[in-house]
Amino acid sequence: MSEADKQAEQPRTIEVPLLQSTLARLGIDKNSENWRQQVRALRQSKDQKFPVMKNDTLLRVIKREKIDHLPIWVMRQAGRYLPEFREVRKIWSFFELCDNPLLAAEVTLQPLERFPMDAGIIFSDILVVPKVMGMEVIMEEKRGPVFPQPLVEPSDLQKLSIPDPESLGDVYDALYLFRQAVEGKVTTIGFAGAPWTLMSYMIEGGGSKMFSKVKKWIFKWKEESKKLLSMISDVLIEYISKQIEGGAQIIQLFDSWAGELGHEDYWEFGLSYCVRVATEVKKRHPETPIIMFAKGNHSDMVFKHDCFDCVGIDYAWDLSLAAKYSQQYNKVIQGNLDPGVLLAEKDTIREKTRKMIDIVGVDRYIVNLGHGMWPEHDLEHLAVFVDETHKYSASKLK
Ligand SMILES: Cc1c2[nH]c(c1CCC(=O)O)Cc1[nH]c(c(CCC(=O)O)c1C)Cc1[nH]c(c(CCC(=O)O)c1C)Cc1[nH]c(c(CCC(=O)O)c1C)C2
Numbered sequence: 001m002s003e004a005d006k007q008a009e010q011p012r013t014i015e016v017p018l019l020q021s022t023l024a025r026l027g028i029d030k031n032s033e034n035w036r037q038q039v040r041a042l043r044q045s046k047d048q049k050f051p052v053m054k055n056d057t058l059l060r061v062i063k064r065e066k067i068d069h070l071p072i073w074v075m076r077q078a079g080r081y082l083p084e085f086r087e088v089r090k091i092w093s094f095f096e097l098c099d100n101p102l103l104a105a106e107v108t109l110q111p112l113e114r115f116p117m118d119a120g121i122i123f124s125d126i127l128v129v130p131k132v133m134g135m136e137v138i139m140e141e142k143r144g145p146v147f148p149q150p151l152v153e154p155s156d157l158q159k160l161s162i163p164d165p166e167s168l169g170d171v172y173d174a175l176y177l178f179r180q181a182v183e184g185k186v187t188t189i190g191f192a193g194a195p196w197t198l199m200s201y202m203i204e205g206g207g208s209k210m211f212s213k214v215k216k217w218i219f220k221w222k223e224e225s226k227k228l229l230s231m232i233s234d235v236l237i238e239y240i241s242k243q244i245e246g247g248a249q250i251i252q253l254f255d256s257w258a259g260e261l262g263h264e265d266y267w268e269f270g271l272s273y274c275v276r277v278a279t280e281v282k283k284r285h286p287e288t289p290i291i292m293f294a295k296g297n298h299s300d301m302v303f304k305h306d307c308f309d310c311v312g313i314d315y316a317w318d319l320s321l322a323a324k325y326s327q328q329y330n331k332v333i334q335g336n337l338d339p340g341v342l343l344a345e346k347d348t349i350r351e352k353t354r355k356m357i358d359i360v361g362v363d364r365y366i367v368n369l370g371h372g373m374w375p376e377h378d379l380e381h382l383a384v385f386v387d388e389t390h391k392y393s394a395s396k397l398k
Contacts, residue, residue, distance in 0.1 A: 010091040016102050018109040022181040023102075030102055039101055040169060043176040043246055050247065053184040058118045059249060061366055062289045062309050062332055070357065070365055070393035071118035072386055073189070075293075076372030077111045078123045081379070084110050094139035095131075098124050101173035108178045112186060114379065115386050119187040119250075122178060122243075124171050126193025126254055129235055130202050132163040143206065150205035150213070154224035160231065165238035172246030179247035190248025192240055194255035194294075195232040195277070196270035199225070211260045218269050225269065233273045237280045244285045252291040252312065253278070259296015259314075266298050271305075278307035291334055295371065303329040310334050315370025323360045333360060336370035342381045349381055353388040362396045 014030055016023070023030055028038045042048065053059075058071035079085055085107060088097065097103045107123040127137045127145050138146045151157065171190075179188040193201075201207075203214040218225045240251055253274055258266055271294065278290045292302045293312030302311045303325045313322045313335030326333045341352050356367065367389045373382070 012091060014100070014102055016106040018113065019102060019106050019177065019181055022177065026180060035102070036173070039173045039177060043173050048176075050179050051183040053187075055118060055185050056187060058187040058366060059289070061364065062250070064363065067363075068394060068397055069390045070362055070367050070397075071187075072367040072389040073117045073119035073121065073186075074369050074373055074382065074385075075121070076374075077117065077121055078107050079373055080375035081373050081377040081382075082110055082114075094125070095128075095137070098128055099170050101170050101177055104170070104174035105177035105181060108174070109181055112182065115383055116390070117186060117386060119189050120178060120182060121189040121191060121252070122171065122175050122248070124174070124191070126191070126198060126256075127201060128168060128171065129193060129198055129232065129239060132167045133160045133232075133235060134163075135160070135202060145201065145206055147202065147205040151203050151217075151228070154221050157224060157228060157231075160228075162231065162235060165235075165242050168239055168242070171239075172242050175243055175247040179249075188247055188249045189252060190240065190243035190246075190250070191252045191254060192236050192243075194253050194258070194270065195229045195236065195273040196261070196266075197255050197257045198232050199228055199269075200257045200260070202228075211257065215260075218265070229269060229273050233277050236277045240277065240281045241284050244281070244288045248288070250289045250291065251281070252293055255292070255294040257296070258294035258298050261296075261298075263298065263301070266294075266296075267301065270294070271298065271301055275305050275307055278305075282307055291366075293334075300325065303331055310366060312368070313370065315339065317370070319356060319359050326360070326364050332364045332366060334366040334368050336368070337385065339369050339371055339374055339377070342369075342373075342377050342385065344381075346381065346384045349384045350388045350392075353385055354392050357389070357393055357396065362393050367393075 026042060028035055057067050060067050061071055088107060097107060104123045108120050112120055131137050136148055140146050175190055200214045203217055255270060258270055261270055274292060289309035291310040291312050292308040294302050295314045299311055299313055299317055302308055310332040313333055315336050315338035317336060319336055322333050337352060341349055
């Protein structure tokens, strides 16, 4: 049966059991025709208030305040490894979830019902940004994201537009609902893809092995490439600022394809734009920390920039070196268990977790994977990672 047929068979009522009591408290009726307007009006209201934080461990680490355990969350925390997420995906397409604040908030809550994480990253995707800039994006079942009409040459830039920031209002509304729903028990994380990574998707038309098309752009059409990177950066500054105003308490920038560029080129076409985005966002929201995750070989460059409060370390990086830089540059680090370790025996997961904590120590550290969860991951194994992080770090903090 095709994806469309499967979807046609399911009742498409919006089931959000985890959000139920929050909606009741906020006075939102999900069955009313104007529930979207009701959520939006609350999010935009001047006297918007969020529940008091009961567990702000993650934010305390950033501020170097006292904690009783190390915080943990995992990238791709909401996703296909969760049976309840797969159930929702039988009824709704990927972007239908992203465009529906009730469903996006519900799906973000799902992993927190199972695991005592310290944060929730809002369910969305980095590719909602190219979408609102005028590009079509399709999520294909096995391949991932596909752009049927990628940017081929500089004249294609004319097809792009700078959107009204409110055209991504569904994301801010989802953040608002999620932060209301967790009642201060976890930190709310917003995110965006970095300019270089988004540009890569927009030109390659999807995931890539060689990155030959986007590399042709930056080396052959340097000025036009910079125009595109600037345009994306401008959109991101507004987008991230609005996420913070909607409820995000910390932001992660994902530069998933950073490692495809050499050192100097990554500065010129990658990190310098992230610095610009983070610096601008910080001018507007100095209190909101920013985590920079540059996957690949460039974390050393990230440490040197004041606009980043935390450096996300991928699994291939040397954690001891990251720990050294963390001291030298006075920065929090996040990472970096290889997602593959979650396929091992539980004892191995515990051992590797303890080792990471021994290397970094129990301050300046947010425990995470070194990249996202995989659909084949076992729920119990993730539970072991979370449990060992909390127990072992708590024993060291006593
Ligand atoms: C659950 C999910 C997401 N995106 C995709 C899926 C799986 C597809 C599905 O359910 O149909 C497709 C989806 N979206 C993307 C991919 C990667 C494809 C590729 O390798 O090119 C896939 C399969 C693009 C994407 N999307 C994202 C990145 C950066 C992180 C990384 O490096 O993996 C990237 C590169 C970020 C992302 N994507 C998502 C989140 C929120 C959920 C969470 O983390 O809990 C986040 C933060 C959600």
